[in-house]
Amino acid sequence: MTRTRIIVAATAALLIAGLSACDEDGSAGASGTVINDAAPETTQARTEPAPTEETGPDQAESGGTGSGEQGSGEATTSPDGSAPDEEPSSQVCKVADLAVTVQYVDSAAGTVHQALRFTNTGNRTCEIQGFPGVSYVxxxxxxxIGKPAGRSGDKGPAITLDPGSQAWAPLAAPRPENYDEATCRPQEARGFRVYPPQEYDSVFVPLPLTACxxxxxxxNFLTVRTLQEGSPS
Incomplete structure (x- = not known):
């Protein structure tokens, strides 16, 4: 029994000494798990700035207008979407651009031939093309009064009107006395209501006359042809 106790005591003493040595140099823990003093190798997370209203991903690629490296490009469009300093393209002539008058041309075979003249009185170049809308009022x-003017012939090409330039449309009206009263039903008119082509606004052209x-x-008691460049000869 004495020998066994001596062996157990010696074994216990050796274990205690080993544990004390490990604790002193810090190379091992009480659990027996080896702890590495160096931090484990990790991949640092890469963060990107969140897109903002000024520098979104699409603007960054094309040279946006935001601050910083991504926004170093200059804006290529104005707020309305047009290129800066770009000359405006030719546009359709509006009522506000035009002065409309009627000019007598001649009379033949019981028909009065007149010309509707469209003069660009604005300060911009515009285009006019086709048939004006015309009716007696x-x-x-x-x-x-009566039916609007019928159209005769083909639609002509677009006409560019610089400020001060003109185009005109032939207008033909058979004389009311060519018809019996029941067919014509004559009334006194004050003039014409004229719609420039591609316009929803009209202009009144005064010309007192008798209309069917x-x-x-x-x-038709009134016929109009497509617009022509210049003025009637």
Missing amino acids: GGDDGHQ SNTEAVG
């Missing part, structure tokens, strides 16, 4: 309320008002008659 009368009374203080400017009500339409029968909307059920066969044929």
Whole structure:
């Protein structure tokens, strides 16, 4: 029994000494797990700045307008989307650009030939093309008399009107006395209501005359042709 106790005591003493030595140099823990003094190798997370209203991903690639390296490019469009300092393209002539007058040309075979003249009185170049809308109007309320003018011929090419330049459309009106009263149903007109091509606004052109008002008659009491460049000879 004495020998066994001596062996157990010696073994216990050796274990205690080993544990004390490990604790002193810090190379091992009480659990027996080896701890590495160096930090484990890791991959540092790469963060990107969040897109903002000024420098989004798409603007960064194309040279946006934001601050910093991504926004070093200059803006290539103005707020309305057009290129800066770009000359405006030619546009359709509006009522505000035009002065419309009527000019007598001649009379033949019982028909009065007139010219509707469109003069660019604005300060920009514009384009005009096709058939104007024309009808007789009368009374203080400017009500339409009869049918609007019928169209004759083909639609012509676009005409560029520089400020001060003109285009004109031939207008033909058979004389009311060519018809019996029941067919014509004559009324006194104050002039014409004229719509420039591709326009929804009209202009009143004064010209007192007698007009046929029968909307059920066969044929036209007023006929217009497509616009031509310049003025009637």
